Amino acid sequence: MEHLAKHYEVIVIGGGHAGIEAALASARLGCKTCIFTINADWVGDLPCNPSIGGTSKGHLVREIDSLGGEMAKAADKTMIQSRMLNLGKGPAVHSPRAQIDRRDYAGYMKNCIEKQENLDFKQAEVMDIKKRDDGLWELRTRLNTFFTAKCVILATGTFLGGMIHIGDVSYESGPDGMFPSNALVDSLRELGIMTRRFKTGTPARVNKKSIDFSVLEVQDGDEKPVVFSFESPIEACNKAVCYMTYTNEETKKVILDNxxxxxxxxxxxxxxxxxxxxxxxxxxxxxxxxxxxQVFVEPCGLNTQEMYLQGLSSSLPEDVQLKFMKTIPGFENIEIIRTGYAIEYECVDPLMLKNSLEFLDYDGLFGAGQFNGSSGYEEAAAQGLVAGINAVHKIKGKKPLVLDRASSYIGTLIDDLVTKGCSDPYRMMTSRSEYRLILRHDNADIRLTKIGYEIGLISEERYKKFLKKCELIENEKKRVESIVFSPTKEINDMLVSRETSPIESGVRMSELLKRPQVNYESLTKFDVTRPDIDYEIFDQVQIGIKYEGYIKRQQAQVDEMRRLECKEMPQDIDYSKILGLRIEAREKLEKIRPANVGQASRISGVSPADISVLLIYLEKEGKR
Amino acid sequence: MQDTIAAIATPNAVGGIGIVRISGSRAIEIADRVFKSKNNLLLSELEGYRAVYGMIMDKQLAVDEAIALVFKAPKSYTGENVVEFSCHGGLFVMQRVLRVVLENGARSALPGEFTKRAFLNGRLDLTEAESVMNIISAHGEQASMAALNALDGALSKKINKILDVFLSAAAHMSVWVDYPDEDIEELDFSSLLIDYKNARNELEKLLLEFDAGQAITQGVETAIVGRPNVGKSTLMNMLIGTKRSIVTSYAGTTRDIIEETVRIGNVVLRLADTAGIRNSDDPVESIGIEMAKEKLNRSGLVICVFDASEKLNNEDYKLLELCRNKKSIAVINKTDLPIVFDEQEIKNYVGHIVYISAVNLQGYDDLKNAIENTLGTQEFDTSAAMLATERQRDCCKRAIECVDEAIFAIESGLTMDAINVSTDGAIESLLEMTGKKVSDAVVDKVFERFCVGK
Incomplete structure (x- = not known):
């Protein structure tokens, strides 16, 4: 029987990484929220690799944490191995990554959602979504139950129109053997939201006991594991190892033959x-x-024998998958638990979205995660968090949270999506950020905690702690500027042993730290007034000194970028009335409807001359 | 308050007359600093809509004669104080005039900026402003088309080849960072260093050839210096007389100061000589070290004239000293008097020594060769890659700065992220000629070159 069950302020469709962050943020900011998922056992599932973080993705996780999201804490709590990637390649690209106990992670997130005030959690398939005359969104589930909401966040991942392919076998399915969400595609089309098909895939999971580990290389975690969250009370520790092996000519032959x-x-x-x-x-x-x-063999958890084979994603028939795997050293007797597959799903062109992740043309409707054309758990969570915050801001009549490209990888990700769009699933990469010396994982808190606090997702206590940290950094900066080392034999011996020139007169500590060969540790003996504080404080100061010139140059670019970023463009501009615009520019601007002149200038096909025309137009409008 | 802007307001082509426009609160003040009216009137003391005849001066040196038109705010095109100098057309002179104005406190106007100001100050209504912007926009389009065309040929090939070095390196660094677990070969920084240095040399070469290219297309300002009666006028006559292709040659007083334009081989020389080439019979003529210095400073080529029958004196040495860092040629005039001149002594100062004979005008070919050699135009292949515009030159220069930064980072052992950022800078500068964005270019390259993924 049809019945109207309940009204919410915010409804989130999808319980993946995007949906979870969206729902938690919305509920934590005081909005009555409901999150729908197709399978309540698997909110926060990791249907592909059992790991979180990695290059630029680790940055995203730390940024999510600095804004008050959950992903970092969940990962810290459930990690079984931790590694800092890219050590030795420079602080800008150091990236934390953790192997995660997949069941544990989903369990943590499920419990977290269930305990959250203001948040209802429902297993139901949303079939239908439409806008009512009173402005509310109305959702219908498979059981003909109706819900209404002021804002709806679509975070459907690979469930939406999901179709799995393995060899000549294809069937409608969500990830990991779950039901797909098919009816919703038609409902969105009826609304006028055209979707398109993207594809992704995953390798087979195999049984640990069928692998001969004696011929595999072991990959240990770091000696000093690190956590993602700036406020995780727990110490990370390594509880598992990964392994590595290689494919060969034989493997290649099987593939080519089939x-x-x-x-x-x-x-x-x-x-x-x-x-x-x-x-x-x-x-x-x-x-x-x-x-x-290379093939990496990664445990899916502590209480399971399932191993993930990173590098072997395949949609070849089951027997071919088995055949090529058996050519790999250590895999001669391999037993597949789950066969690798390719999955096709429906997603939107993110150019249909504002930089708040709300649809340009559908008031109160937001998109996040794979639905927006991105890929990856971390990319999804980042968008979910922003969509959740902005749904609340919309309801409360506040300005949307828009993080610019210089503030974060999150800002870069969203700006790329809504300004440039994507022709294949979008993955975050360090090379996508032009400001990567500034956007480091180690300073994510410095960049974003204040924003998280102002939004209301960072506690008073955490904010105070953060301010204290900033103060310590400032004091330490002043200290290294004022400390002067005399040219003693000891210090010169140390300098020479590190293959750098000895000093002839008194030199400031900051000057010595500028040298690539010298760091805090090498100066410990001589630095007698060093305060007893966390090493991360020294790290901040040291990075600032060593990369000063480069950071300054990037900062100058940031200032230039922000000049145009603060010139807002009204959403109701009739571009066809601006005569000086070239046709291509006009078409692009009409489609993307940039929020400010900076965003407009990043649209391909919009020239500097077009920007001058826009600036004139805006000045004129401003005077009116 | 708006700053003061200036630009050449007439089409960028040879015309009978050219206008340099200055607009902004300091327009009249700046104009007064560079303009000396015939009746010693100050433009700031004039009412609006007045025209005055006088000289554009670069310090003590006259650049061109001009008529200054003064418009006072708000009764001007832009609604601000405006001064327009109407000068003698000619790209070269116009650029000189503009340069003097810019050096005295104005800023180079952006495309469409006069119109923008006119609009913002209420001097144009929206339709007018929009139609002007439309034209500017179309110009922008044309300009970018032109830039692309210029890039189609040899230059494009060359730039793309250099670009590929940086793009490949950036992609390698990027993939090395973004896929740390993948089986990617280590980036060899010592070979990277060699590649970067080679690329830098290529860019440097383009920059150097830009001057030669400009010498061919735009001409070279040439100073002829020397003591009185060493044969400067002989040389001048020789240059003008043998291959006469004078563009502007006014007989008269001050006009002579400006220039004589002659074509020597494939180069156009603008001969400047304030010491009175035509008035060589003037007994008070003196080389005046200060005056020579001025001339030398602004010229692209210096021809130093000596008399073979006289020994070098102090003044000569001072002159030679000034030639040291310049493209310079010593011309030794053989008179019928006995030669006492020691060639060896000046070899340390100048690049080439040429003998000419005043009696039978011999030595022209030697001089021509020396000029072409010195300017690098002799071997210049006009179909080769050449930076065509100041904008391209600017891009090239910025690219070199970034490459230098990257080289410094590699050599001083800084971490890869610093090298990477500098490399991005170089790519960005080079891509500015083609209009693509760095991050897209690098990401595309990554997936083209590397096998990465889950």
Whole structure:
């Protein structure tokens, strides 16, 4: 029987990484919120690799934490191995990554959602969504139950129109054997929201006992594991190891002999796959001269024998998958638990969204995660958090939270999506940020905690602690500027041993720290007034000194960028009335409707001359 | 308050007359600093809509004669104080006039900026402003088309080749960072250093050839210096007389100061000589070290004239000293008197020594070769890659600065992220010629070159 069950301020469709952050943020900021998921056991599932973080993704997680999101804490609590990637390549690209106990993570998130004030948690498939005359959104579930909400956040991931392909077998499905969400696609089309098909894939999971580990390389975690959250009370520790092996010519031969059986090469899949995580057969075809490929064997958790085979994503038939895996050293007797697959799903062109992640043309409707064309748990969580915050801001009549490109990878991600769009699933990469010396994982809190506090997701206590940290950094900066080392034999011996020139007269500590060969540790003995504070404080000061010139240059670029960023553009501009605009520019501007002149200037096809025309127009409007 | 802007307001082509426009609160003050009226009137003391005849002066040196038109705010095109100098057309002179104005406190106007100000000050209504912006916009389009065209040929190939060095390096660094677990070969910084230095040399070469290219297309300002009666006028006559292609040659007083334009081989020389080439019979003529210094400073080529029958004196040495860091040629005039001049002594100062004979006008070819050699135009292949515009030159220069920064980072052992950021800077500067964005270019390159993924 049809019945209207309940009214919420915010409804989130989807219990993945985007949906969770959106729902938690909304509820924590005081809005009556409900999160719908197709399978209540698997909110926060990691249907692909059992790890969180990595290059630029680790940055995202720390930024999410600094704004008051949950992902970092959940990962800290459930990590079984921790590694800091890219050590030695410079502080800008150091990136934390953790192997995660997948069941534990989903359990943590489920409990977290269940305990959250203001938040209802429901297992139901949303079939239908429409706008009512009174301005509210109305949702219908498979059981014909109706819900209304002021704002709806779509975070449907790979469930929306999900279709799994393995060889010549295809079937409608969500990830990890869950139901897909098909009816909602039609409902969105009826609203006028056109979707498109993207594709992604995952390798097989295998049974640990079927692997011969004696021929595999062990990959240990770091000696000093690190956590993601700036306020995690727990100490991270390594509880598991990963392994590594390689494919060979034989593996390649099996793939090439069976390529015609691939749904991708057979033309069955129409969805656009991500360039950055090709299937194994893709890699063999595209990089034909590469003799071997790495395979990482990663545990899916502590209480399971399932192992994830990173590097072997495939949608070849089950028997071919087995056959090529058996050619790999250590895998001769391998037993597959879950076969690798490719999955196609529906998503939108993110150019339909504002930089608040609300649809340009659908008041109160937001998108987040894979639904917006991105890929990755961390990218999804970041968008979910912002969409959740902005749904609340909309309801409370506040200005939307828009993080600019110089503030964060989150800002870069969203700006890229809504300004440039994407033609394949968008993955965060450090090279996507032009300000990466400023956007480091170590200073995510310094960049964003204040914003998180002002939004209301960072506690008073945490904010005070953060301010204290800033003060310590400032004091330490002043201290190293004032400390002068005399040219003693000891200090010169140390300098010479580190292959840098000795000093002849008194030199400031800050000057010595400028040298690439010298760091805080090497000066410990001579630095007698050093305060007893966290090493991370020294790290902040040291990075600031060593990269001063480069950071200054980036800061200058940031200032220039922000000049245009603060010139807002009204959403109701009739671009066809601005005569000086070239046709291409006008079409792009009409489609994307940038929020400010800075965003407009980043649209491909909008020239500096077009920007001058816009500036004139805005000045005129301003005077009116 | 708006700052004061200036630009050449007439089309960027040879015309009978050219206008340099200055607009802004300091327009008249700046104009007064560079303009000396015939009747010693100050422009600031004039009412609006007045015209005055006088000289554009670069310090003590006259640049061109001009008529200054004064408009007082708000009764001007822009609604601000405006001064317009109407000068003798000619790209070169116009640029000189503009340069003097900019050096005296104005800023170079952006495209459409006069119109923008006119609009913002209520001097144009929206339709007018929009139609002007439309034209500017179309110009922008044309300019970018032109830039692309210029990039189609040899330059494009060259730039893309250099770009590829940086793009490949950036992609490698990026993939190395973004896929730390992948089986990617280590980036070899010592070979990277070599690649960067080679690329830098290529860019440097483009910059150097820009001057030669400009010498061919735009001409070179040339100073002829020397003591009185060493044969400067002989040389001048020789240059003008043998291959006469004078663009502007006014007989008269001050006009002579400006220039004589002659074509020597494939180069156009603008011969400047304030010491009175035509008045060589003037007994008071003196080289005046200060005056020579001024001339030398602004010229692209110095021709130093000596008399073979006289020994070098103090003044000569002072002159030679000034030539040291310049593109310079010593011309030794052989008179019928006995030669006492020691060639070796000046070899340390100048690049080439040429003998000419006043009697039978011999030595022209030697001089021509010396000029072409010195300016690097002799071997200049006009179909080769050449930076065509100041904008391209600017991009190239900025790219070099970034490459230097990257080289410094590699050599001093800074971490890769610093090298990476500098590399991005170089790519950005080079891409400015083609209009693509760095991050897109690097990401595309990553997936083209590397096998990465789950």
């Amino acid at each position: 390529l015609h059986l691939s749904p991708l090469y057979g033309g069955k899949i129409e969805g656009v796959g991500p360039r950055y995580c090709p299937s194994f057969e893709d890699k063999i075809v595209r990089f034909a001269d590469k003799q071997r490929h």
